[in-house]
Amino acid sequence: xxxxxxxxxxxxxxxxxxxxxLTGVPWEPVFVDFFKGETRGERYRSxxxxxxxxxxxxxxxxxxxxxxxxxxxxxxxxxxxxxxxEDERAECWRWLLFDNHKFTGYLSVYRFLRTFxxxxxxxxxxxxxxxxxxAFAIADKHLSKTPFLLGDKPTIxxxxxxxxxxxxxxxxxxxxxxTHPAIDAWRERIKALPGWKHPYDLMPxxxxxx
Amino acid sequence: xxxxxxxxxxxxxxxxxxxxxLTGVPWEPVFVDFFKGETRGERYRSxxxxxxxxxxxxxxxxxxxxxxxxxxxxxxxxxxxxxxxEDERAECWRWLLFDNHKFTGYLSVYRFLRTFxxxxxxxxxxxxxxxxxxAFAIADKHLSKTPFLLGDKPTIxxxxxxxxxxxxxxxxxxxxxxTHPAIDAWRERIKALPGWKHPYDLMPxxxxxx
Numbered sequence: 001x002x003x004x005x006x007x008x009x010x011x012x013x014x015x016x017x018x019x020x021x022l023t024g025v026p027w028e029p030v031f032v033d034f035f036k037g038e039t040r041g042e043r044y045r046s047x048x049x050x051x052x053x054x055x056x057x058x059x060x061x062x063x064x065x066x067x068x069x070x071x072x073x074x075x076x077x078x079x080x081x082x083x084x085x086e087d088e089r090a091e092c093w094r095w096l097l098f099d100n101h102k103f104t105g106y107l108s109v110y111r112f113l114r115t116f117x118x119x120x121x122x123x124x125x126x127x128x129x130x131x132x133x134x135a136f137a138i139a140d141k142h143l144s145k146t147p148f149l150l151g152d153k154p155t156i157x158x159x160x161x162x163x164x165x166x167x168x169x170x171x172x173x174x175x176x177x178x179t180h181p182a183i184d185a186w187r188e189r190i191k192a193l194p195g196w197k198h199p200y201d202l203m204p205x206x207x208x209x210x
Numbered sequence: 211x212x213x214x215x216x217x218x219x220x221x222x223x224x225x226x227x228x229x230x231x232l233t234g235v236p237w238e239p240v241f242v243d244f245f246k247g248e249t250r251g252e253r254y255r256s257x258x259x260x261x262x263x264x265x266x267x268x269x270x271x272x273x274x275x276x277x278x279x280x281x282x283x284x285x286x287x288x289x290x291x292x293x294x295x296e297d298e299r300a301e302c303w304r305w306l307l308f309d310n311h312k313f314t315g316y317l318s319v320y321r322f323l324r325t326f327x328x329x330x331x332x333x334x335x336x337x338x339x340x341x342x343x344x345a346f347a348i349a350d351k352h353l354s355k356t357p358f359l360l361g362d363k364p365t366i367x368x369x370x371x372x373x374x375x376x377x378x379x380x381x382x383x384x385x386x387x388x389t390h391p392a393i394d395a396w397r398e399r400i401k402a403l404p405g406w407k408h409p410y411d412l413m414p415x416x417x418x419x420x
Contacts (some may be wrong), residue, residue, distance in 0.1 A: 051308055051348055066307045069300050090283065094276045098261055101310045121333035138261055 002027035005048060005056040007034050008206035009116070011108055011163035013055040014199040015067040016074070019159050021202060022195040023078040030058075031204045035116070067163070068096040071156040081156050088150060095149045095157035103139055106132035107164045107172065115171045129173070136180050144182040147189055154193065162190050166198055212237035215258060215266040217244050218416035219326070221318055221373035223265040224409040225277040226284070229369050231412060232405040233288040240268075241414040245326070277373070278306040281366040291366050298360060305359045305367035313349055316342035317374045317382065325381045339383070346390050353392040357399055364403060372400050376408055 002020060006013035006029050013032075020027045032054045038044050039052050049056050049065045056063050057070045059077075064070050072092075075082030083089040099105075110128040113120040139161065142149065149157045165187050169175045176184040190196065200206040212230060216223035216239050223242075230237045242264045248254050249262050259266050259275045266273050267280045269287075274280050282302075285292030293299040309315075320338035323330040349371065352359065359367045375397050379385045386394040400406065410416040 123331035
């Protein structure tokens with residue numbers, strides 16, 4: 001039984017929750033009260049994750065952090081959505097790094113600041129939006145040539161990059177359907193996979209109180 | 211013979227150049243004229259790297275991008291600085307992802323905007339600086355307990371996180387010696403490794419013209 005430390009508004013947590021759901025392994029969520037500061041507290045950092053982040057996966061008596069590492073582990077444990085050879089492994093990690101650094105990297109912070117933190121300087125939002133859009137342009141171009149990032153089959157690279165794309169337009173500020181048709185079509189292909197669920201149906205903590 | 215598409219001001223390129231220098235394998239640089247827009251051009255994106263980034267490593271007739279992927283490949287090819295077992299492999303990737311997303315992620319953009327782009331909004335610089343400092347605090351705490359990220363021996367995780375820490379204080383705006391003693395001591399340990407060279411002595415393009 002896997003235990004996933006997570007909360008509904010975190011697309012980085014969703015990457016792992018979605019992988020668990022798509023592979024059909026038994027798991028249970030452990031709610032992380034991010035909005036009350038749990039990940040910034042001493043207890044969380046000393047006992048759960050020194051990086052102060054969610055998700056954290058408990059498996060075989062170990063705690064693991066970083067969604068990319070967890071996805072790689074789950075692919076090997078379940079035999080699903082993993083790379084099939086060394087070349088695909090490099091391809092997977094290329095997109096996982098691109099996602100963490102740029103695609104999710106900018107999209108997640110932009111959404112967080114515009115939706116959950118009301119006092120952000122407009123210049124900061126503009127900066128993050130422009131950076132996210134640069135990443136979207138690269139992904140949209142690539143996905144116009146291939147159904148999934150590595151070809152015909154979905155992999156953990158797709159599951160990672162899908163972390164934040166299912167949140168409502170009102171939260172993300174990005175309407176992929178209108179602006180990035182290849183990302184939108186890819187998103188629909190992921191949504192059609194057996195076991196897919198929306199982040200707000202998969203993890204605890206939604207809606208926010210108040 | 212490895213060929214590394216790189217330029218002196220890029221710490222992401224330096225990660226790979228440093229790995230090549232520390233492992234002692236023969237390589238040659240291919241200058242990327244980033245400041246004249248080469249990585250943003252159609253030719254670079256269609257022929258060299260669709261992600262529009264440097265570094266790119268040419269090896270065995272293939273072109274590879276993403277410093278983390280390249281470091282992992284070189285560790286396996288040379289038998290040096292790689293993880294020794296599955297647990298270490300997960301640890302390596304945990305820090306590689308943390309570095310790409312947060313440590314290098316914010317430090318590199320902050321340095322770039324403050325030093326090479328003179329028209330950045332102060333609010334954006336403040337935001338990036340604060341985010342970088344959060345990553346430094348996590349790294350400094352970890353490195354106060356261990357000589358290198360994974361323990362007694364340096365790995366590709368250290369080489370990655372060292373990407374931007376050797377650039378002058380005037381460029382980065384961060385004086386680790388004064389503010390983060392554990393990062394500073396770790397940096398000195400890396401500097402003492404046989405084959406270490408400063409980024410400006412290892413890659414072409416420094417100083418900038420004008």
